[in-house]
Amino acid sequence: MDPLGILLLIVVVFLVIVLARSLRIVPQQWNYIIERLGKYRRTLEPGPRLLVPFIDSVRAKVDLRERVVNFPPQPVITEDNLGVQIDTVLYYIITQPTAAVYNIDDYLAGVEQLTTTTLRNVVGAMDLEQTLTSREEINSRLATELDKATDKWGLKVTRVELRSIEPPMSIRDAMEKQMRAERDRRAAILNAEGTKRAAILMAEGDQQSAVLRAKGERDSEVLRADGQAKAIQTVFAAIHNAKPTDRLLTYQYLQTLPQIASGDANKVWVIPAELTRTLGSIGNAFGGVEAPSDEDEDIEVDTSALELDESAAQALEAAQQAASEVKDVGEGRKAANELPPPPE
Numbered sequence: 001m002d003p004l005g006i007l008l009l010i011v012v013v014f015l016v017i018v019l020a021r022s023l024r025i026v027p028q029q030w031n032y033i034i035e036r037l038g039k040y041r042r043t044l045e046p047g048p049r050l051l052v053p054f055i056d057s058v059r060a061k062v063d064l065r066e067r068v069v070n071f072p073p074q075p076v077i078t079e080d081n082l083g084v085q086i087d088t089v090l091y092y093i094i095t096q097p098t099a100a101v102y103n104i105d106d107y108l109a110g111v112e113q114l115t116t117t118t119l120r121n122v123v124g125a126m127d128l129e130q131t132l133t134s135r136e137e138i139n140s141r142l143a144t145e146l147d148k149a150t151d152k153w154g155l156k157v158t159r160v161e162l163r164s165i166e167p168p169m170s171i172r173d174a175m176e177k178q179m180r181a182e183r184d185r186r187a188a189i190l191n192a193e194g195t196k197r198a199a200i201l202m203a204e205g206d207q208q209s210a211v212l213r214a215k216g217e218r219d220s221e222v223l224r225a226d227g228q229a230k231a232i233q234t235v236f237a238a239i240h241n242a243k244p245t246d247r248l249l250t251y252q253y254l255q256t257l258p259q260i261a262s263g264d265a266n267k268v269w270v271i272p273a274e275l276t277r278t279l280g281s282i283g284n285a286f287g288g289v290e291a292p293s294d295e296d297e298d299i300e301v302d303t304s305a306l307e308l309d310e311s312a313a314q315a316l317e318a319a320q321q322a323a324s325e326v327k328d329v330g331e332g333r334k335a336a337n338e339l340p341p342p343p344e
Helices: 001-022 096-102 107-124 128-133 135-153 168-240 246-261 277-285 310-331
Strands: 024-028 032-036 038-044 049-050 056-063 069-072 074-077 082-096 155-166
Touching: 001 024, 001 128, 024 032, 032 096, 038 096, 056 096, 069 107, 074 107, 074 277, 082 107, 082 135, 107 135, 128 135, 155 246
Parallel strands: none
Antiparallel strands: 024 049, 032 038, 032 056, 069 082, 074 082, 082 155
């Protein structure tokens, strides 16, 4: 190859190298920190950019997207002197690329150490129960403190989360026993409340059923009394309209005599003053003859047509005999002192 060709080749290679070093394509959400001869020159925005070859150089490539950092569990002592392991997650954004590059050597290491110390300060002022139940408060305080501390580094801490809080094994066993006892207590309370509610509902049901039953019995008694009253009125009206004769009333009286004599306590008989006339009506009703005059024969009643028991028949016979004797005395056939003595 002749010297001219070699020279042209060298020139072409040099131009390619110069073009490669002078042209930079910056991706979206990235910034390039450019230095000229070791001094900060400018920050390249996304897009194609030209540099001065061999004079300008890229100091750092900064990602502007929100980033997530998971720090390993850190031992923390609470206010009641209990050690816990706390695992944190940090969300941050680089807002000033130059500050993140020039104000701190390694901002990730600085954020980690700052998170650890701030976490110990916050949790150290709380007891274990507050630490376990106040995660939102701890997260908010950590985010505020870290945002203030990292502002000069060009960082924006958007969020801090406590991923896990691990107390000692003995504390976890005690907490489990406490939670189990609390659940048992709540279950017992719920069972007692259910039993109480069931008893109240049963008592209310019994009360309502008793009230309804009483109202039903009252209404039935009222209706029954109303029916009996209407029946009595109907019977009274029917008897009044039928105009019963003495024979019918006498027959009804004779039918009632067995019921009067059937009781054990019925030992006293009351003879009506009009017994002779009554027995005469009985004879007319069952004998088919006209009423006797004062000179007629002794009054006898044919009881064969009556279905009377023995006591009623004896009572009727005694009544007839007594009526005959009373009649004899009245006619002068027998002296009054000849009458049998009254029963004791």
